[in-house]
Amino acid sequence: MQLFYNPNISASDSYRNTKEVTFDKEESRHIVKVLRMKEGDTFKITNGKGTFFNAEIISANPKGCLVKILSEENQSPLPYKLHLVVAPTKLNDRYEWFLEKATEIGVSEITPIICDHSERKVIKVERYEKILQSAMKQSLKAFLPVLNPAISFKEFIETKNDTDSLRFIAHCEETDKKSLKSLLLPKKNITILIGPEGDFSSEEIDLAIKNGFNPVALGESRLRTETAAVVACHSVAFVNEV
Template structure:
C-alpha cells in the first residue's frame, strides 16, 4: 500500500492538493496518473482513500473517496532522550521507535550532553517517513529540545509512571518490573556520558523511579529502543 501524509485533511475534506515535493514524487517517481488511487493519512488516526484528479507535478489534485479510522496505541509512551553526538543515531532511534509504537519524543539537554542543537525540521521528516513506511496513522509528537531540569519539573510529567534509566551502580529496579499495562509512562534516557549524579538525584526527588534496562551497557539510542520495545511488549 502506498501511503502519503498531509496534516491538512479531515473527515470533511473533498479534495486536496499536494505540495510540490509530494506532487513530484506522485507524478514523476511513482508515475501515477488520473484515476489512480492511493491512501493518505493526516497523522491523527485516519486513513483516506484518494483518487488522482489532476496529475500535475507542481500540485497534484486528488479527491477523497472514503475515510477509515485506525485504533490508537493501547498505551501512551513518552521518551525524553538526550540527542546523540552523531545525529544519524538519534534519527535511527526516532525511525525505529515510530515503527514499534511511541506517542511522544522530547530531546533533553543534560549535563553531559555533547550535542545541544537539534534539527527539528529534519527530525519531523524522519518521523513522517517512518510513519508512512510502517503504515501507521498516528504521527508521534516531537517536542522542542528542553533542559533536563525543565522537563523533569514540567506539567508533562504529571499523572504518569515516571522512570529514569541510568548506568550508575545504585539501587535500581528492572524497567519491566515497574511497567503497568495501559498506563501512561515517561522514560528518561541520558546522553553518551550518562546522567550526572545530580540529575539522577533531582529526578528521584521529582518522583522518577531509577530503572535498569539489563546487564549490558547500552548506547543512548539502543537504550531508548529497548525501553520503547519493553513498553510495547508489556501492552501486547
C-alpha cells in the same frame, strides 16, 4: 499499500466524495515523477491524527498533485501513551535511527533533553519531523508522534512532569534500581528519561528521583543512548501486546 501524508485533511463525514486536496511540491513530485502515478490511480493518505483517507488522483501535477477523497477510516490508537525523553546523540544519524525505529514500534511523544553531559545541544527539528513522517508512512501508521522542542533537563523536570504517568529514569550508575520490564504495566501512560553518551549526572538522577521518577535498568549490557531508547520503547510495546 502506498501511504502518503497530508496534515491538512480533517476527518469529517462532509468530506466523503466531495473533498479535494492538493499535495505540496515535494510529495507531488514523489507521487508523479518517482512512482509514476496518474489520473484515476488511487492510494491512501493519513493526516497523522489517526485517520486513513482513500483518495483518487484528479490531476497528476508534479508541482501540486490534486486528489479527491473517496472515503475515510480511523485507526485505533495505541492502548498506552509513551513519552520518550531522550538526550540528542553526538552523531546525529544515531538519533535519527532512534526516531525511525521508535515510530515503527509505537511512541506517542518525543522530547530531546539537554543534560549536563550532552555533547549535542542543537537539533534539526525539520529534519527530525521528516524522519518521523517517513517512518509513520513506512510502518502504515495513522498517528504521527509529537516532537517537542529541545529542553534542558532541569526545565523538563520542573515543568513537564506528568503526574498521571508511570515515570522512569534509565541510568548506568551502580545504585539500587529495578528492571524496567518488572515495573511496566499495560495500558498506562509512561514517561522514560534516557541520558546522553556520558549518562546523566548524579545531580540529575537525584533531582529526577526527588520528583517521582523511578530509577531503572534496561538489562545487563551498557547500551548506547539510541539503543537504550529503542529497548525501552519495545519493552512498553511488548507489555501491551494482546
